[in-house]
Amino acid sequence: MLEPKFAQIKQHIISKIKSAQWEEHSKIPSENEFAEQFSVSRMTARRALTELCEAGVLTRNQGLGTFVASFKSQSSLLEIRNIADEVKERGGQYSCLPITLESMSAIAPIAIALGVEIDSQVYHSVLVHLENEIPLQVEERFVNPEFAPDYLQQDFELTTPHEYLCKAAPLTEAKHTVEAISPNAEMCNWLALYNEEPCLQVIRRTWSSNGIVSFTRLVSPGSKYRLGGHLTFKRNK
Incomplete structure (x- = not known):
């Protein structure tokens, strides 16, 4: 055809x-x-x-x-970094606890976010990233199998999704939405939160040169994680 x-x-x-x-x-x-x-x-x-x-x-x-377009895996304000590298640069010990690794039928919001057909198969993972054995961030990710066919076979205790996807489908663009949220009971359990501490949520879509690779939700306790950026302004002559 x-x-x-x-x-x-x-x-x-x-x-x-x-x-x-x-x-x-x-x-x-x-x-x-x-x-x-x-x-x-x-x-x-x-x-x-x-x-x-x-x-x-x-x-x-x-x-x-x-x-x-210019192929850089970052937005104008938020650089995409590997969380394992961030932890190690601070002198901490990084580890990962996989919660979910599965293939699933894409419901409408996920299908739209990934640019695939509704009910088509996509990969779904939920991981908890830890620093010195303390939960730092929950990563829920939906991946288009077309661009990362071996995603579910990866050992995410040894490599992060970011590391694998950068090799399987080199990123060309990312878009972010950042907001403060109140975590639900499941999220509090994953992050070992014993009170309703506000969390930072980042919603991110990433592209390779062939299309949308992943749709990700990153949730971190407000007391343990922050985002930063550096802007350089040119003076008018």
């Missing part, structure tokens, strides 16, 4: 980027040029470019054209 034309255009663009024929920040052909090359309507070509822009592979500049 032949792929739809818009999917063929997407694959063509991705192959050009992967082979380094089109490098970061380089301008790519226009919608009209793709439409002519693949003998399709401009609307079909636009769909291909739009989906790759939404996935973080391309970026558009009004009036200038479409360009290959």
Whole structure:
């Protein structure tokens, strides 16, 4: 069965980027040029470019054209770091307690977040990250099996999901939502909280060059974890 034309255009663009024929920040052909090359309507070509822009592979500049995006696994404010490295840098002893590792049918919110069909199979994990045997963070992650087929076979007591996914599907983009929450009883149990201490919750989606890789919820006690960032501002001359 032949792929739809818009999917063929997407694959063509991705192959050009992967082979380094089109490098970061380089301008790519226009919608009209793709439409002519693949003998399709401009609307079909636009769909291909739009989906790759939404996935973080391309970026558009009004009036200038479409360009290959910068592939950096961080947002403008929050750097994505491996929690095991953070703990070790502080001189602590990192460990992990796996709670859940399973394949499941994607309900609507998960399917939408991962860009897959409802009821399709996705991977689901719940891990507790510990520092000096004290719970530091609960990580609940949903993964698209297409980009990380061996996810459930990993020993997460030896490697973190972040480490595995960076190798299996190198990250190109991440989007975050950060908020304070009141943990439920299950979360209090995982984090060994004996009162209703406010927690910090980070919701994160990550992309590789081919699409959305994972949708993750990170929950940490407010007294044990914080987020920081560094911004550099240029002076106007």
